[in-house]
Amino acid sequence: MAQVAKIPVIDISAEGDQTQVARDLVEAAIEHGFVYIRNTGKDIPIAAVEEAFDVARRLFDAPLSEKEACTIRQNNRGWSAMNYETLDPANQRVGDFKEAFNFGEFINAKAQQPLPPAIAADEASISAFRDYCYHLTLKLNTLLGIGLEVTPPTFFTTSHLRSAGPSGTTLRLLRYPPLSSLPPSAQPTDVRAGAHSDYGSLTLLFRLRGQAGLEILLRDGTTWSPVPVVPEGTEDDPAPPILMNIGDLLAYWTGGLLRSTVHRVVFQEGGNKVAGEAGDGTRYSIAYFCHPFGGAELGVVPSERVKGYRGEGAKGNPYAERRVMTADEHLQMRLKASYAQLYEGKE
Ligand SMILES: O=C(O)CCC(=O)C(=O)O
Numbered sequence: 160m161a162q163v164a165k166i167p168v169i170d171i172s173a174e175g176d177q178t179q180v181a182r183d184l185v186e187a188a189i190e191h192g193f194v195y196i197r198n199t200g201k202d203i204p205i206a207a208v209e210e211a212f213d214v215a216r217r218l219f220d221a222p223l224s225e226k227e228a229c230t231i232r233q234n235n236r237g238w239s240a241m242n243y244e245t246l247d248p249a250n251q252r253v254g255d256f257k258e259a260f261n262f263g264e265f266i267n268a269k270a271q272q273p274l275p276p277a278i279a280a281d282e283a284s285i286s287a288f289r290d291y292c293y294h295l296t297l298k299l300n301t302l303l304g305i306g307l308e309v310t311p312p313t314f315f316t317t318s319h320l321r322s323a324g325p326s327g328t329t330l331r332l333l334r335y336p337p338l339s340s341l342p343p344s345a346q347p348t349d350v351r352a353g354a355h356s357d358y359g360s361l362t363l364l365f366r367l368r369g370q371a372g373l374e375i376l377l378r379d380g381t382t383w384s385p386v387p388v389v390p391e392g393t394e395d396d397p398a399p400p401i402l403m404n405i406g407d408l409l410a411y412w413t414g415g416l417l418r419s420t421v422h423r424v425v426f427q428e429g430g431n432k433v434a435g436e437a438g439d440g441t442r443y444s445i446a447y448f449c450h451p452f453g454g455a456e457l458g459v460v461p462s463e464r465v466k467g468y469r470g471e472g473a474k475g476n477p478y479a480e481r482r483v484m485t486a487d488e489h490l491q492m493r494l495k496a497s498y499a500q501l502y503e504g505k506e
């Protein structure tokens with residue numbers, strides 16, 4: 160049985176000089192690509208997280224016709240049905256065993272996409288939750304800038320400001336059914352979310368105590384290691400930590416220095432168990448995928464550490480050889496690979 164992943168836990172809630180916290184964050188982003196952010200309720204109120212999970216329950220319990228009316232489009236907003244998305248097409252015989260709902264931007268607390276009537280009354284609270292996540296990711300982007308000694312340290316933050324223009328930023332609610340609820344054709348080795356890395360700059364992930372399933376691929380490229388919801392030392396916190404991970408865009412932007420780690424969600428009927436967690440019930444999670452504004456050019460990051468990086472992740476992505484891609488081009492490239500049906504024949 161693989162050991163649970165040794166992902167560092169950091170606390171970004173203190174006032175004052177943030178240099179050390181920023182350095183710790185950067186080291187975790189380089190070494191693991193994942194880091195736990197303690198949830199003290201300061202950046203995102205605990206009640207807001209609980210409320211977001213309540214909305215998810217209401218949404219996924221809504222009649223099928225309500226969800227179908229909001230089916231996901233090429234703008235990456237809306238409902239994605241069971242088995243619709245296939246995150247690891249090369250290795251999956253069937254699509255992911257999950258349902259998802261993506262929320263794009265809100266303007267004046269109003270969604271810019273159809274919502275199922277079952278959650279119509281929740282529009283303002285979803286918008287508020289998205290805002291909390293937005294502000295937390297701005298803070299994390301600034302800490303990454305400080306930790307990498309980028310000039311200026313707000314380099315990443317500036318390209319993530321809403322005022323810079325629309326972005327691919329997405330709040331995603333997820334529900335994974337238990338294996339026992341599925342037809343016999345579903346097998347324990349099927350996945351709830353296939354092996355993938357995230358597309359954006361960074362992701363915030365909210366999970367519920369006791370609900371197992373997330374695993375990361377270790378550096379050896381073969382070992383899957385479970386990621387506990389409640390890591391050691393956070394048992395008495397008011398809520399489980401928020402799991403942050405680096406996405407492909409930030410890995411690309413930093414020439415491979417920051418690590419975009421492959422992860423997946425499994426049923427976990429077999430091996431990899433975490434004490435106090437079970438894989439056999441319905442599982443909910445909430446992901447906030449943060450992206451720069453669409454026109455942001457992913458050029459050279461003004462940081463000596465980034466420029467000087469020549470490690471394993473740097474191969475195939477030297478600055479000299481590539482043309483500067485924008486954030487939107489990067490996202491489109493990644494989406495096409497995992498929604499074959501949605502993009503087939505539509506260039
Ligand atoms: O549900 C989870 O724990 C992870 C979901 C995930 O990796 C994703 O949606 O990108």
Ligand SMILES: [Fe+2]
Nearest residue numbers: 355356357422
């Ligand atoms: Fe992911």
